[in-house]
Amino acid sequence: MVCCWSLVDLPLVKTGFDLAKIIAERVELLDGDIVALSSSIVSKAEEGPVPLDSFTPTEHALSIAARNGADPRFVQAVLDNSKEVLLESPFLLVERENGHICVNAGIDTSNVGEEDSVLLLPVDADKSARDLQERLKRLTGVTIGVVIIDTNGRAFRVGQTGVAIGVAGVEVMRDWRGKPDLFGKTLEVKHEAVIDELAGFANLLIGEGDGGTPVALIRGLGMLVEESSIREVFRRPEDDVIRKALKGWRGE
Amino acid sequence: MVCCWSLVDLPLVKTGFDLAKIIAERVELLDGDIVALSSSIVSKAEEGPVPLDSFTPTEHALSIAARNGADPRFVQAVLDNSKEVLLESPFLLVERENGHICVNAGIDTSNVGEEDSVLLLPVDADKSARDLQERLKRLTGVTIGVVIIDTNGRAFRVGQTGVAIGVAGVEVMRDWRGKPDLFGKTLEVKHEAVIDELAGFANLLIGEGDGGTPVALIRGLGMLVEESSIREVFRRPEDDVIRKALKGWRGE
Numbered sequence: 001m002v003c004c005w006s007l008v009d010l011p012l013v014k015t016g017f018d019l020a021k022i023i024a025e026r027v028e029l030l031d032g033d034i035v036a037l038s039s040s041i042v043s044k045a046e047e048g049p050v051p052l053d054s055f056t057p058t059e060h061a062l063s064i065a066a067r068n069g070a071d072p073r074f075v076q077a078v079l080d081n082s083k084e085v086l087l088e089s090p091f092l093l094v095e096r097e098n099g100h101i102c103v104n105a106g107i108d109t110s111n112v113g114e115e116d117s118v119l120l121l122p123v124d125a126d127k128s129a130r131d132l133q134e135r136l137k138r139l140t141g142v143t144i145g146v147v148i149i150d151t152n153g154r155a156f157r158v159g160q161t162g163v164a165i166g167v168a169g170v171e172v173m174r175d176w177r178g179k180p181d182l183f184g185k186t187l188e189v190k191h192e193a194v195i196d197e198l199a200g201f202a203n204l205l206i207g208e209g210d211g212g213t214p215v216a217l218i219r220g221l222g223m224l225v226e227e228s229s230i231r232e233v234f235r236r237p238e239d240d241v242i243r244k245a246l247k248g249w250r251g252e
Numbered sequence: 253m254v255c256c257w258s259l260v261d262l263p264l265v266k267t268g269f270d271l272a273k274i275i276a277e278r279v280e281l282l283d284g285d286i287v288a289l290s291s292s293i294v295s296k297a298e299e300g301p302v303p304l305d306s307f308t309p310t311e312h313a314l315s316i317a318a319r320n321g322a323d324p325r326f327v328q329a330v331l332d333n334s335k336e337v338l339l340e341s342p343f344l345l346v347e348r349e350n351g352h353i354c355v356n357a358g359i360d361t362s363n364v365g366e367e368d369s370v371l372l373l374p375v376d377a378d379k380s381a382r383d384l385q386e387r388l389k390r391l392t393g394v395t396i397g398v399v400i401i402d403t404n405g406r407a408f409r410v411g412q413t414g415v416a417i418g419v420a421g422v423e424v425m426r427d428w429r430g431k432p433d434l435f436g437k438t439l440e441v442k443h444e445a446v447i448d449e450l451a452g453f454a455n456l457l458i459g460e461g462d463g464g465t466p467v468a469l470i471r472g473l474g475m476l477v478e479e480s481s482i483r484e485v486f487r488r489p490e491d492d493v494i495r496k497a498l499k500g501w502r503g504e
Contacts (some may be wrong), residue, residue: 247495
């Protein structure tokens with residue numbers, strides 16, 4: 001049986017706070033547990049809110065901002081955190097340095113806690129996850145997995161769902177190819193992105209808004225592995241039909 | 253606390269089997285429980301495997317089959333189950349009658365159990381879910397929610413994840429707009445597709461292949477509602493940038 005819950009009575013986290021200590025004080029961790037955290041609590045503990053005025057818009061940012069009705073400083077923050085822009089309008093869809101594709105480079109204006117500031121995603125969320133895993137190991141002696149999640153939109157379907165953006169010690173992709181099906185026939189094409197199935201559910205447990213409890217614990221799932229990286233889920237550009245179609249699209 | 257598990261010792265389901273009875277015999281359901289089922293077990297209990305020879309390929313199907321290296325009868329089955337073809341190659345991406353967009357119209361060649369046959373998705377999976385919900389209510393007296401899931405690929409990310417294709421009595425979309433964030437600021441744009449976050453996790457519990465246990469139970473999540481429909485998640489074509497880009501794309 002798998003059991004999961006979100007941690008309560010978390011403090012409002014600020015730069016430099018020790019997330020591992022905060023978690024370890026609130027739950028007795030067991031070997032094999034998975035800790036899922038929203039990207040925003042990790043960002044707050046690491047870099048903290050960044051004032052929008054620290055981004056000086058270029059001509060390019062000003063032009064996108066005018067077209068999309070956005071704050072030019074916010075657009076500049078997105079461009080500064082992007083390796084490639086896949087779509088400029090009606091919204092900014094970009095690829096971040098590590099290969100993660102998302103709207104607005106995942107930059108958040110909600111739950112920031114400071115006026116006219118934004119929260120950037122952790123620069124290297126795999127590293128953030130590994131650091132937290134190691135620190136929890138030192139504090140508690142147990143080996144757990146860590147998943148850092150953000151919310152993303154999807155093709156064809158309304159609404160956002162939680163996806164993983166950083167991982168430590170948790171299985172990312174399950175490969176069913178070559179395994180027999182119920183009747184002994186060999187499964188042909190089947191990769192299951194188990195990390196995102198986990199991340200979505202953790203996002204459901206965590207919630208948004210003012211009832212937000214940005215850390216969830218999942219017990220009994222048995223997905224721990226020695227090493228893993230979120231890069232395993234990023235599709236190669238040459239295999240990505242939707243990416244190609246977006247690049248070839250000239251808009252409406 | 254949320255607890256979930258997959259049911260064991262399910263029989264190999266054939267056309268006409270009573271899924272509600274099979275489930276009720278294996279778990280003591282409580283009010284508020286959510287039963288998640290793979291689309292394939294529902295299809296097996298409803299229509300059952302359909303011989304590929306019952307699909308006579310048109311010229312159109314023959315041409316797509318040649319291009320994609322697919323069985324022309326399979327291609328015809330996909331076309332017969334599609335309202336619109338969004339992409340013909342390198343794979344068939346279509347919209348089904350009810351608005352669900354997926355590869356190969358969700359038609360399955362694995363775990364079918366009969367040679368040269370396929371499993372079609374349930375014609376109206378919302379109705380399948382409602383029927384099961386009502387039958388379980390009659391058998392056990394308790395009110396539960398039902399989610400029927402399938403696996404879909406995603407844009408930009410490798411691997412498939414579970415998504416909901418039919419629902420009865422479970423919340424589909426959570427609207428956070430207008431709600432205060434942690435600091436009292438109003439959240440602007442935020443729809444959370446909670447049904448797919450649930451479906452993904454249920455898919456993780458269920459598994460594929462010969463260890464498949466195609467029914468999972470989720471207890472303690474508290475997402476039951478009076479009425480719901482999977483149609484709530486289908487994006488309107490006029491709002492769908494990726495659909496427009498795919499339609500305008502002329503291929504490589």
